Amino acid sequence: MDELDFLKQHWQNDQEFPKVNKEEIRRMLHKSSSSIVKWIFLISVIELLIGIVLNSWFYFFDKEPHTDHFIFQIFSNSIDVIAYFFILYFIYTFFSSYKKIKNTKSTKELLSDILITRKTVHNYIRFNIYLIIVSVALATVKIFFERQTEIWSTGHIIMFLTFLIIVMFIVGWVCIAVVKLYYRLIYIRLVKKLDKNYEELIKLDEDEGREILVE
Amino acid sequence: MTTDLEQEFVTLLEDNQNILHKICKLYTSDLDAHQDLFQEMVIQLWKSYPKFKGDAKFSTWAYRVSLNTAISLYRGKKTKIETVDWDYSLSNIRYEEYSSETEDQLKHLYDAVRQLNDIDKALVYMYLEEKDYTEIAETLGISEVNARVKMNRIKSKLKLMLAKKGVV
Numbered sequence: 001m002d003e004l005d006f007l008k009q010h011w012q013n014d015q016e017f018p019k020v021n022k023e024e025i026r027r028m029l030h031k032s033s034s035s036i037v038k039w040i041f042l043i044s045v046i047e048l049l050i051g052i053v054l055n056s057w058f059y060f061f062d063k064e065p066h067t068d069h070f071i072f073q074i075f076s077n078s079i080d081v082i083a084y085f086f087i088l089y090f091i092y093t094f095f096s097s098y099k100k101i102k103n104t105k106s107t108k109e110l111l112s113d114i115l116i117t118r119k120t121v122h123n124y125i126r127f128n129i130y131l132i133i134v135s136v137a138l139a140t141v142k143i144f145f146e147r148q149t150e151i152w153s154t155g156h157i158i159m160f161l162t163f164l165i166i167v168m169f170i171v172g173w174v175c176i177a178v179v180k181l182y183y184r185l186i187y188i189r190l191v192k193k194l195d196k197n198y199e200e201l202i203k204l205d206e207d208e209g210r211e212i213l214v215e
Numbered sequence: 216m217t218t219d220l221e222q223e224f225v226t227l228l229e230d231n232q233n234i235l236h237k238i239c240k241l242y243t244s245d246l247d248a249h250q251d252l253f254q255e256m257v258i259q260l261w262k263s264y265p266k267f268k269g270d271a272k273f274s275t276w277a278y279r280v281s282l283n284t285a286i287s288l289y290r291g292k293k294t295k296i297e298t299v300d301w302d303y304s305l306s307n308i309r310y311e312e313y314s315s316e317t318e319d320q321l322k323h324l325y326d327a328v329r330q331l332n333d334i335d336k337a338l339v340y341m342y343l344e345e346k347d348y349t350e351i352a353e354t355l356g357i358s359e360v361n362a363r364v365k366m367n368r369i370k371s372k373l374k375l376m377l378a379k380k381g382v383v
Contacts, residue, residue, distance in 0.1 A: 011343045017236035028257045
């Protein structure tokens with residue numbers, strides 16, 4: 001007899017599978033949280049990579065001799081290091097949330113994982129905004145000290161400083177606005193999807209509780 | 216929050232879940248992979264459910280979408296050559312009633328089928344489900360003649376694999 005026909009004989013009787021009930025199916029439909037968090041994780045990695053590429057591009061193609069004061073170099077380098085350290089930390093957190101959400105079996109855990117991810121995303125955005133503020137402040141100080149201010153009069157210095165601070169304030173403000181817009185477009189949209197999922201999960205949990213009570 | 220559409224879908228799926236389990240049985244060899252594939256199929260079915268108009272039977276539509284999910288998920292993945300561990304939690308409990316010879320033969324057959332490529336597995340599934348060649352061809356987007364040729368090749372492939380193991 002043909003092998004497949006032999007298999008076919010037994011195939012139809014093969015009905016004993018672990019039964020998946022309605023609640024489990026419903027929970028699977030809402031598992032999309034794991035794919036949202038996967039996107040958050042992937043986008044943060046892409047951001048880091050673009051940052052590294054841009055930084056090394058500036059580093060290798062910057063033909064101008066470095067006249068920066070020693071202190072500024074130390075400052076900007078340590079800010080870079082701290083920034084990368086934090087970014088790596090955030091990427092790690094996103095990744096572990098993704099892993100957790102993917103493997104979560106209970107609704108309660110899924111809910112708390114979603115909340116944690118949500119908080120991490122907000123902290124990540126806040127961190128990036130602080131980074132911009134610090135960078136702009138550092139640039140302001142640098143521009144000021146690069147000028148030969150010893151030969152300037154006090155009035156000149158005050159006028160220059162006021163002008164510089166106003167310009168840098170506007171620059172910083174524009175940068176933050178752009179970054180905020182970017183995060184609103186990408187992260188906040190993803191977080192909103194997570195929120196929607198969260199609400200549905202709470203509802204699901206309540207329904208389940210009610211069913212148990214009725215039983 | 217659970218909409219009527221969701222309610223309807225979940226009920227239909229619960230009743231028809233064996234279609235998905237059977238496909239999983241051919242494509243996976245352990246419980247974890249089985250559950251992952253099952254979940255992926257459920258998500259894909261739910262995503263395309265609004266497009267399901269009811270002009271076909273739910274079971275027909277479900278097996279097509281699920282097979283496509285399995286094919287695209289396992290596409291290009293090298294199938295393991297070594298024998299896979301037999302997961303007894305997934306195996307049919309009824310096997311115990313068979314003679315140990317039959318049980319052994321079935322185990323080797325499943326192992327052999329799992330080593331086929333993603334499309335071949337889909338063909339085997341439809342063959343076991345007694346779909347006619349017109350339907351097989353339509354589902355896979357190939358000609359009927361092509362489907363028949365493929366099926367014959369699969370049969371010889373399986374025979375060869377089992378002969379190598381000295382099963383047949």
